[in-house]
Amino acid sequence: MSHERIRTELKTWLEQYQQYQPNDFEMVYDHWVQQSLMNVDPQMKKAFFSKLDAWFFHTHAFLQGTSYQYEARERILTVGRIFSNQIEKIEDMEKELTVEQLTYIAEQQMTRGRLYSFAQGGLTGAGGWLFLGVDYPLMMLMNLRAIQLIGLTFGHEMNHPYEMMISLKVFHAATLPKRLKASAWNELLEEVEKKEHPYIFAGEDQLTDEGWMEQPMKQCFKSLFILMFRKKLIQGLPFISIAIGAYSNYHLTKQVTEFAMKFYQYRHLMNKEGAS
Template identity: 40%
Template sequence: MRMPSSPEQIEERLQAIREWEQRYFENREMEMGSVQELQAEALSRLPEKWQKKLIEGVDRFLFYTQSMILNANVQREVEERILATARVFRDDITNIADVRKLTLEQNQFIRTQVVAKQRLYAFGQGGITGFGGPFLLAADLPLIMAINLRTVQLSALAFGYDMRHPAEMMIALKVFEVGTSPSGTQYQGWKELESEEENIVGDLPGFYNGSEQVINEEWLHQPLRQIGKLAMIFMLRKKLIQGVPLIGIAYGAYSNYRLTQQVSDIASVYYEKRYLLERWHEKG
């Protein structure tokens, strides 16, 4: 298969993405309900000073986690696997940016290969949390955040966006924010993502000229939802089937899997759309 080589073919694929956006965000809006209203009420009772401290703390955690992942040996290993797969299709691939030389179908194939395990990790991690132990419950939120941040990073790499570039690091964090946001606020964040390329300054490696705050007040609904999930798991820990809290395990696994699937969808479509728009401008 060839990458869409004409403006008409690129436009056809972009139209399919626009239809996906309409369906997806309409469904997100329909999911808004009493739970989110209760979360908003709970947040409104939290003093603004503490909301600000919480936002700053989450931002620091995300920056630290992203830096730790990108400097780990596993990052270099996954980059080498992506490059090795890309060279099966083209022998002139030498770095991550060259991955954009591949056809769209080839980029999608690579992304599927590297991201599939992330949903399994989320499923397994959620299942372990379902045992309901204090340490496991406490570790759930930072672990699922790290898994989903990694999901975004892998999606970017599969479409040829190098996470070592400062601007790409910031954009990945903002894709993560949209993917993990409550359903009712995702569309606004998605529209803001579409203009993020304007904040890239200079040639590669580009610097970032936009806001460096990632998390906002609306995003704080997500940890409240996670706390509600953990409370449910804690209550289910005594409902044993042959000595094992199977209901809590199933609930934790499903909840984390669903969140990672949501992040995966957002990241995949964002980077594919960005990739196609770049091809469009090149041919325009």
């Protein structure tokens, strides 16, 4: 019964992207980005996206090696053992728990991640150039970590090359503009359905592309608005800048964690059906 409810929720959630029609502004903006990038030297463009991808790969590896991540992993296992004492390792989460139990645990990770993003965004709005400068890398790092924790909750070891690439692909899809999410979702499903090896990723390993560049552009606009309102003080604090930073970062993490949750829910149901 819980499977059917989750499946219905997934279908309803996915329809908002499948039926989404971009407005005139989005179409004009998309055309402008495409035209602008056409004028960039192909080799330079390739090198730029390659370095950006490398940064995400290294960030993922860095997160996996932190004690903070290890502690979070142990917390997930501890909560999982409340529901089943058969859980000894991360892979047992998928085998022993229902999709509703996994969703409950993952929602705890989502809530914590959104709270961190909200606080970090508020600090960016209140702080100086240093906070503003590290805001975007920190946001990417925090959202990557949130996806990793959701993936761990659903029983997938994030230090395996295959799961690393899938989590990065989820991050890429989750941060795409709304009009591109449906096709990215379908590509993700194709990747997991044609999985050839449990540890080796055999698909396309490119992450960032022209379509993804809208996210950094939004970040630039956010930074601009924060700077514009920084001197508008209320009782000595730039409340408008704080609100812009906090809301923007919270909204992005909400968007990313929701997408990740739906993907891993779908994957769990798909694996269960395949095993039955």
